[in-house]
Amino acid sequence: MEKLNVVILFGGKSGEHDVSLESAASVYRAIDKDKYNIHTIGIAKNGKWAYCSCGPDEIQSGKWVEHEVEGSKINFIPSQKGSVGIELNDGSLVPVDVCFPVLHGPRGEDGTIQGLFEMAEIPYVGCKVLASSLAMDKIMFKKIMDFEGVPQVDYVYTTRFEFSDDPQGFADIAEERLRYPMFTKPANMGSSVGISKVGSRAELIEGVKNALEYDSKVVVEQGIRAREIEVAVLGNSEVEASVAGEIIPCKDFYDYEAKYLANESKTLIPAGIDKELENTIREMAIKAFKAIDGSGISRIDFFVEHESGTVYLNEINTMPGFTKISMYPKLWEATGVGYRELIDKLIKLAMEK
Incomplete structure (x- = not known):
């Protein structure tokens, strides 16, 4: 051939x-x-x-x-x-x-x-236009997940124009709906770039300003004490989910430095969670992927709160890191799909789509 x-x-x-x-x-x-x-x-x-x-x-x-x-x-x-x-x-x-x-x-x-x-x-290879844009825009993505009834941590959001017009007013809204610590994030960015953990009003305002250096929209999320669990999905009309993996960050949270520049962060594959919880997370991953009309490839990230065990969806990455030691290929390797075979499957899914 x-x-x-x-x-x-x-x-x-x-x-x-x-x-x-x-x-x-x-x-x-x-x-x-x-x-x-x-x-x-x-x-x-x-x-x-x-x-x-x-x-x-x-x-x-x-x-x-x-x-x-x-x-x-x-x-x-x-x-x-x-x-x-x-x-x-x-x-x-x-x-x-x-x-x-x-x-x-x-x-x-x-x-x-x-x-x-x-x-x-x-x-x-990868998701189509709609799924890609929805997953990238954290605010629009959260609205879709709210509509679908997928659990997420509480959040508020703002724009460059609204925030610059009244930063203290936005801080009032954030403090009314959320409690410290919070996380400020650019709405359209990946690899945890521009994210800050904030513990006071002054830090909140500074964190929003930092996030606005990367995007014109910012989301502020409720900080929780949680484990970070990730699942890889693969497919078009029929979607499979990998075993779950766990991120153990070397820093306070899994920011860009912890992902790519530090060597102390660890991954645990499979994650140290019971089978029932893993199945719940895998089902939620497939539901979220289908909700945005995903296709081909995505890595889907979750929080599992320490105290309650509640599962929250964090985000979908439609083109996750793809080195041999990246989480997405490693999750599929642990599920029985090797790196070369995974590339081959993704190309076939692209041709099928």
């Missing part, structure tokens, strides 16, 4: 650019080269795209920018000639059978790049 042309797309303008390079390099190393022709497109931090002749080492180190194929053009906008693909300087065209966008954060998993693929009619 003729091999499919798979484009691994990586980088991007978001604060998670470097994480994307790690994930993309890992996918490149593991993907079945007997089944797929691998092509690579990088997006620099300034937003410039480049079709590159490079391998995983160059991607991981960031040196892919030195390997742009001279005279190549990336054409993902359909023309009357129908030449969607990668145009080479000799006039030939590399068609794109499927794209694996290993992009994290804004402009990568928020529906924008997915909309481009839809317009170009290129199959792609």
